[in-house]
Amino acid sequence: MKRPFLLFFILTLLLILFEIARVYFIMPFPGSQLGLDGTSAQASLGQVELAYWLHTNGVWLRVLGLLLLAYPAFLVISKPRQTWQRYVAGLLLIVYGGVLYMVNQEMMADHMFLQPRHKQVVPLSQNKISLDKLVLGFAADGQATAYPIQLIGYHHQVRDTVGGQSVMVTYCTVCRTGRVFSPVAAGKTDEFRLVGMDHFNAMFEDKNTGSWWRQATGEAIAGPLRGQTLPELSARQMTLREWAAEHPNTRVLQADTTFATEFSQMKNYERGLSKGKLTRRDSVSWQPKSWVIGVETGNHTKAFDWNQLQEKRIMSDAVGSEPVLVALSSDNVSFGVWSRRIHSRLLTFHYVAGQLIDLETRSQWTWRGRSVSGPLAGTQLTAVPNAYQEFWHSWHSFHPDTEI
Structure with a gap:
């Protein structure tokens, strides 16, 4: 072998590069993820x-790589033609060992964002x-549970049982x-374990088949189960105060003190005050990191501008054939999203002088979709799940085909 050092190098x-590539494509390194320009997630599947x-x-x-490396490494280290080759080879092996450790112990998503220990x-x-x-x-089944975003935003997923039903509660802070x-x-x-990101969205790997699942849609995008979806369960986002008003017997997930520092770093996230780039x-x-209400x-699908909602308090529209409030x-x-149909009647809502009124019956409603006075008093609108x-x-x- 004339040039064992070159082959070793x-x-x-x-x-x-192999070790770096294993983590580069599934973590938010520069150029590794697509999507902040709003392009279709299909572009990143390759x-x-x-x-x-x-x-x-x-x-x-x-x-295989280590076996191929063994012989030129032996020639370079044991019989070097120049002393500097031995030192460079040793340095390269140290670098490789460091990269191997960092990639597999420090940079894997499930080592960075841990599950609750207590x-x-x-x-x-x-x-x-x-x-x-x-x-x-x-x-579910008469039992309610609240999962603070400050906590599940760090954990990314929490397993629980609600009303006798096993649930997987997930949150991705980069996609909100x-x-x-x-x-x-x-x-x-x-x-499931957190394995990385796709299109800036958390991605999970199941234990049985090793398939990779996209958190935003519950779809398997790689592996034996590609194309299948996890059954999604309807959840609602609001303050604990408002949730408890609806569910006074609710349970609440508490902070695991093991992760006090991580939770502290998340305290400004939920109100949009985080300074992190992602x-x-x-x-x-309508900027990449603007808030919207997405309804399906x-x-x-249709996206409603959060700023406009804060200004108007309500938005009446239709998503497909479903009229929504x-x-x-x-x-x-x-917030809440409700169907504007009451049996065969379609209601038109206006927010006037701090009151939510339907024009058809002049009944008064709460933001929870419940009429509190007028001909429809006691009527509850159906939630859009x-x-x-x-x-x-x-x-x-x-x-990608959403209306706005």
Whole structure:
């Protein structure tokens, strides 16, 4: 072998690049993710497939590379033609070892964002979470639970049982997407770990098949279950105060003191005051990090501008064939989306002098979609289940045909 050092150098460099590539395509490094310009998430599937191939074939690729490296490494270290080659080779091996450790121990998503070690879900009477904190609320079979965004935003997912039903409560701070899923993949209850990001959205890997699932849609985008979706469960975002007013017997997820520092770093996020490049809020409408309310009915989607909602308090429109009312609470952060149909009657709502009135019967309503006076007193509008607050870039990326 005439040039063992050159071969050693090339093989070591390839091993280093391989380890970097394994994490580069699924973490928010410069140029690694697409989507902040609002382009379709389909554009990034090629690099996700490449990342998945590197991930699933990582062991044998690494072993093959090390076997190929062994002989030139022996020639360079034991019989170097020049002393400097031995030192450079040793340095390269140290660099490779450092990269190997960093990628597999420090930079993997599930090593950066950990699950609760001491999970506490307590009755409201024992709650220590401020009532003004935003929560993702879920109720089933007479039991309700509130999950503070400050907590699940760090954990990214929390497993729980509500009303006897196993649930997977998820949140992605970079997309501002909160979703609750039934953790059932291919007909079996499964475990999931945070594996990285796709299009700036959290991505989970199931334990049974190793498929990768997109958090914003619950769709498997790589692996044996590609194309399948996790069953989504309807959840609502509001302050704990408003959630507790609707569900006075609610339970509340408490902070695991193990992660006090991480939770402290999240305290400004929920109100849009984060300074982080990926988690900050654009105050101007229809910018990548602007807030929208995304609503989905059937095959139709529409995005409603959060700034306009705060100004008008309500927005009456239609998503596909479904007439909807988007209403904001007086706290300026809790919201609800309701169908404007009452049996065969279609209602038209106006917000006048601090009161929400329908023009057809002049009944008065709350932002919760309940009539409190007039001919329709006691009537409750039907909630639209798929309604979310998220960043505009996220909604547009995963719903490229959305109306606005």
